[in-house]
Amino acid sequence: MLTSVFIAAVSLALFWMAAFTLWWQMHAWRTPEVLASTRFSRPDGGEGQSFSLLLPARHEQAVLDHTIQRLLESSHTDFEIIVIVGHDDPETAAVAERAAERDARVRVVVDTHEKKNKPKAMNTALPHCRGDIVGVFDAEDQVHPELLSHVDHAFRTTGADVVQGGVQLINFHSSWYSLRNCLEYFFWFRSRLHLHAQKGFIPLGGNTVFVRTDVLRDAGGWDPECLAEDCDLGVRLSSVGKKVVVAYDSDMVTKEETPGSLMSLLKQRTRWNQGFLQVYRKRDWKQLPSFGQRLLARYTLMTPYLQAVTGVVIPLNVAVALFLDVPVGVAFITFLPAVTALVTFVFELVGLHDFGKQYGLRVRPVHYLKLVVGGPFYQLLLAGAAVRAVWREQRGRNDWELTSHVGAHLNSSESREDVHA
Amino acid sequence: MTSTLPVVTVKVPTQRQPASKTAPAPRPPLPPSRASRLRSARPDLLTCGLLLVAIMVVQGWNIADYPTLSDDEGTYLSQAWAVQQGRGLAHYTYWYDHPPLGWIQIAALTWIPSLLSPDSMTVGSMRAVMLLVSAVSAVLVYVLGRRLSLPRWAAGLAMALFGLSPLSVVLQREIFLDNIAVMWVLVAFTLAASPSRHLWHHFAAGLAAAAAVLTKETMLVILPALLVTMWRHGHRDTRKFALTGAITACALIGFAYPLFALLKGELFPGGGHVSLFDGLKYQMTRPGSGFILDPGSGSYGVVQSWLYYDRVLPLGGLAGALLLIVSWRWSVTARALAGPALTIGILALVAMRPNGYLPAMYVIQALPFLSLVLAGGVASVAHAVLRRRRAEGERRPFTWARYVVAAVLLGVSAAYVVPRWYDGDRTAVTARANAPYRAASKWLATEVADPARTRVLVDDALWLDLVHAGYEPGHGVIWFYKADLDPAVTKTMPRGWKDLDYVVASPTVRRDAVNLPNVRAAMKHSSPVATFGTGDGRIEIRSIDASGGAR
Numbered sequence: 001m002l003t004s005v006f007i008a009a010v011s012l013a014l015f016w017m018a019a020f021t022l023w024w025q026m027h028a029w030r031t032p033e034v035l036a037s038t039r040f041s042r043p044d045g046g047e048g049q050s051f052s053l054l055l056p057a058r059h060e061q062a063v064l065d066h067t068i069q070r071l072l073e074s075s076h077t078d079f080e081i082i083v084i085v086g087h088d089d090p091e092t093a094a095v096a097e098r099a100a101e102r103d104a105r106v107r108v109v110v111d112t113h114e115k116k117n118k119p120k121a122m123n124t125a126l127p128h129c130r131g132d133i134v135g136v137f138d139a140e141d142q143v144h145p146e147l148l149s150h151v152d153h154a155f156r157t158t159g160a161d162v163v164q165g166g167v168q169l170i171n172f173h174s175s176w177y178s179l180r181n182c183l184e185y186f187f188w189f190r191s192r193l194h195l196h197a198q199k200g201f202i203p204l205g206g207n208t209v210f211v212r213t214d215v216l217r218d219a220g221g222w223d224p225e226c227l228a229e230d231c232d233l234g235v236r237l238s239s240v241g242k243k244v245v246v247a248y249d250s251d252m253v254t255k256e257e258t259p260g261s262l263m264s265l266l267k268q269r270t271r272w273n274q275g276f277l278q279v280y281r282k283r284d285w286k287q288l289p290s291f292g293q294r295l296l297a298r299y300t301l302m303t304p305y306l307q308a309v310t311g312v313v314i315p316l317n318v319a320v321a322l323f324l325d326v327p328v329g330v331a332f333i334t335f336l337p338a339v340t341a342l343v344t345f346v347f348e349l350v351g352l353h354d355f356g357k358q359y360g361l362r363v364r365p366v367h368y369l370k371l372v373v374g375g376p377f378y379q380l381l382l383a384g385a386a387v388r389a390v391w392r393e394q395r396g397r398n399d400w401e402l403t404s405h406v407g408a409h410l411n412s413s414e415s416r417e418d419v420h421a
Numbered sequence: 422m423t424s425t426l427p428v429v430t431v432k433v434p435t436q437r438q439p440a441s442k443t444a445p446a447p448r449p450p451l452p453p454s455r456a457s458r459l460r461s462a463r464p465d466l467l468t469c470g471l472l473l474v475a476i477m478v479v480q481g482w483n484i485a486d487y488p489t490l491s492d493d494e495g496t497y498l499s500q501a502w503a504v505q506q507g508r509g510l511a512h513y514t515y516w517y518d519h520p521p522l523g524w525i526q527i528a529a530l531t532w533i534p535s536l537l538s539p540d541s542m543t544v545g546s547m548r549a550v551m552l553l554v555s556a557v558s559a560v561l562v563y564v565l566g567r568r569l570s571l572p573r574w575a576a577g578l579a580m581a582l583f584g585l586s587p588l589s590v591v592l593q594r595e596i597f598l599d600n601i602a603v604m605w606v607l608v609a610f611t612l613a614a615s616p617s618r619h620l621w622h623h624f625a626a627g628l629a630a631a632a633a634v635l636t637k638e639t640m641l642v643i644l645p646a647l648l649v650t651m652w653r654h655g656h657r658d659t660r661k662f663a664l665t666g667a668i669t670a671c672a673l674i675g676f677a678y679p680l681f682a683l684l685k686g687e688l689f690p691g692g693g694h695v696s697l698f699d700g701l702k703y704q705m706t707r708p709g710s711g712f713i714l715d716p717g718s719g720s721y722g723v724v725q726s727w728l729y730y731d732r733v734l735p736l737g738g739l740a741g742a743l744l745l746i747v748s749w750r751w752s753v754t755a756r757a758l759a760g761p762a763l764t765i766g767i768l769a770l771v772a773m774r775p776n777g778y779l780p781a782m783y784v785i786q787a788l789p790f791l792s793l794v795l796a797g798g799v800a801s802v803a804h805a806v807l808r809r810r811r812a813e814g815e816r817r818p819f820t821w822a823r824y825v826v827a828a829v830l831l832g833v834s835a836a837y838v839v840p841r842w843y844d845g846d847r848t849a850v851t852a853r854a855n856a857p858y859r860a861a862s863k864w865l866a867t868e869v870a871d872p873a874r875t876r877v878l879v880d881d882a883l884w885l886d887l888v889h890a891g892y893e894p895g896h897g898v899i900w901f902y903k904a905d906l907d908p909a910v911t912k913t914m915p916r917g918w919k920d921l922d923y924v925v926a927s928p929t930v931r932r933d934a935v936n937l938p939n940v941r942a943a944m945k946h947s948s949p950v951a952t953f954g955t956g957d958g959r960i961e962i963r964s965i966d967a968s969g970g971a972r
Contacts (some may be wrong), residue, residue: 023621026620026662029659029662029663030618030619030620030621030659031617031618031619031620031656031659032657032658032659033654035658036658037657122429268601321684328681328684328685331684332677332680335680339673342669342673343666343669343670346665346669347662347665347666349665349667350661350662353661
């Protein structure tokens with residue numbers, strides 16, 4: 001009897017968690033009207049804002065120049081690019097200097113911190129920004145030339161303090177985990193972030209994010225000690241009531257690639273999770289006015305851990321229902337979370353189809369198969385990253401794993417860990 | 422319900438996402454706010470409310486006494502009683518004849534009344550809960566009509582056809598699983614035609630469809646029409662999510678039934694237990710009742726029994742459906758009513774199987790769709806007469822001619838329908854068809870000395886009455902066919918008919934005894950001690966001959 005009650009209670013809790021996550025994940029597709037409202041509105045041709053685009057680059061001499069050139073092709077007429085390089089990184093600095101000589105809109109700021117990370121680099125550049133709006137990109141980003149005009153329009157028409165554009169991993173065909181990784185981004189930027197913007201609590205992304213310069217300075221820039229400084233900034237700004245607008249247009253997203261190996265994906269995820277945990281413990285979200293918002297904040301920031309738990313418990317639960325002798329009614333309840341997980345699976349398959357359609361990519365049957373078969377393994381990876389994050393946080397290891405790996409054999413895939421959803 | 426109302430341009434801040442002020446594509450109009458919706462819905466509420474009162478009066482008046490108690494009603498209500506009593510899904514072995522959700526719902530509906538007065542758990546008195554089901558279904562027909570773009574009066578007409586046709590009145594009063602399943606199907610259609618095209622509305626439509634199928638498995642054939650409705654009411658950008666969601670929801674809930682069988686170890690046939698597989702096999706191989714158009718066949722008889730109550734709704738609706746299917750390409754109404762018309766088409770085709778089994782309740786699942794399609798047809802005709810090719814400055818005489826034609830058509834159809842329906846519905850509210858049953862029940866409760874030790878074969882409709890009178894459920898008072906078909910029951914009567922005391926010969930028992938050796942023998946070796954009613958409808962209480970009686 002006690003076992004039955006316990007099992008039923010666990011199952012129902014899991015069910016509600018899975019159901020809410022699913023509900024939020026599908027936010028953008030609720031109605032055609034909601035879907036239409038997630039896009040950028042078309043710019044009217046006018047320009048009112050000037051931009052300072054931050055481009056932190058570290059050992060990225062191979063891709064940096066191309067990224068700068070592409071940013072310079074932007075159709076907007078009033079922007080500057082501030083490339084931030086480290087004092088110990090002469091190769092990248094040389095590329096940046098050459099670009100600055102060619103075009104007056106490019107400037108170079110040198111970060112002299114002994115221990116380097118992305119928030120410190122961006123804080124170094126913040127006093128040098130002359131534009132009304134600070135934008136952040138990564139050194140390997142492919143930015144659409146029309147993006148700035150759209151963002152400008154969004155700022156002017158909505159009175160927003162922050163505009164978050166879409167970021168999308170594209171190389172879904174590279175490996176089984178990149179497929180799932182791409183889809184995670186798709187659901188996050190295409191759908192879930194809009195819900196967060198609507199509810200007034202939002203963890204921002206790491207790039208294609210635009211903040212009014214004065215708002216950013218008032219907030220004291222980025223938190224140099226936080227492993228998820230982007231999430232933290234979003235939480236701090238939205239917690240004090242700053243208005244955040246999210247827009248996603250498939251032809252206007254910033255395209256990126258997934259981490260180059262499973263290990264780097266694991267590390268990247270560990271860092272985010274640890275960052276989320278830090279943001280949770282900083283308690284800025286406690287200032288949120290409504291109970292519902294605080295609950296959403298709590299839930300969102302703890303998601304990595306809940307994910308880890310559900311990944312293990314759901315199969316266990318089903319096994320209990322099948323092999324232990326519990327009443328039929330209880331057995332049915334134990335299936336509820338699994339049923340919700342199945343529904344999520346199906347929506348992911350449809351999402352993959354939509355992703356292919358939106359980006360004109362050919363999704364083959366084998367990819368759908370990979371998506372399904374890879375699901376449990378990816379769940380395992382997420383669980384591993386969550387456990388690892390808790391472990392590291394407990395041991396007080398909150399250095400950037402990225403930097404500890406920076407060495408002679410650095411390839412561009414390692415540095416892509418900075419990509420953040 | 423607001424889909425056909427003139428859309429008021431209300432600016433509603435639905436989303437706090439101002440980036441969306443002007444979307445690249447022209448945005449669909451925002452749904453009006455709750456207050457303005459309520460205001461504009463007032464005429465709808467009035468129409469629907471008045472009709473509902475009329476339907477409830479006609480269906481509720483005399484509900485216990487007409488029509489004759491049916492064996493099936495007894496079956497489902499007894500099984501609902503077994504659920505309430507915690508005896509499992511049936512008081513005899515549940516053998517997967519139907520999915521159990523139907524009588525689980527009946528059990529829930531009758532739960533509170535049966536707590537207040539346990540003796541009221543009999544077919545006659547518990548028909549009252551079917552009023553609730555009819556009320557919900559009738560309102561849903563109205564709402565669905567409005568969502569399928571019918572004008573207010575036509576949606577009201579559909580609701581009236583659905584609730585007041587003598588055929589509906591007779592069938593919807595009875596405790597049939599089909600009535601409950603129809604309610605769920607209507608929920609599914611109404612959600613599928615949701616004007617907000619909400620993902621979770623469509624998902625819920627899938628859930629409701631699954632509930633319908635698990636209530637009565639025949640609803641499975643209607644699902645394609647539901648899918649068509651959903652497709653038509655979806656939006657290009659979100660449709661694939663909505664439809665997959667609905668199908669997934671429906672399939673997952675539907676699989677609960679085989680899963681249930683699996684958990685009980687009864688999915689596949691095996692020694693000494695029932696199985697879902699066997700249940701399905703039984704339903705699929707039921708002896709056919711012949712071709713529907715062959716005057717000698719059972720199916721033909723069933724159709725005639727429907728037409729006896731009402732010709733307007735079945736024949737008019739069928740004609741309307743055919744018309745809509747044919748005119749699909751150029752008629753707006755036809756496209757709007759594609760779902761209901763297709764439903765009728767499917768059901769008609771299934772009924773036309775050359776040697777299929779056509780039960781008397783078959784028409785129940787068609788009733789709401791026949792009503793909608795017929796009302797839609799009437800709306801098209803009205804439109805054709807009153808509005809078609811009507812120019813701005815049409816000359817007076819023409820306009821008058823239109824009104825005259827409309828009035829004549831209205832008069833003729835009223836002259837045909839009203840007297841017939843009046844007669845049919847008057848019978849329904851006045852006839853006393855169940856006096857013999859009631860008398861038989863009373864006799865067995867009062868004249869038998871020791872009910873607890875008496876064994877009697879009855880049809881299912883009378884079973885609960887005798888349980889309340891003190892007979893032992895299952896082996897004391899016995900569903901007559903279980904004496905031959907259920908090994909658990911035959912085991913308790915090693916000497917066959919000699920182990921019984923009475924057999925209550927109702928029309929059902931007399932009809933089926935032919936194929937049941939034990940029941941036939943009991944009939945043969947018994948003589949009537951009391952007879953109620955006359956002719957074919959009479960009920961005899963037959964006492965088994967004392968020579969073999971002592972147990």
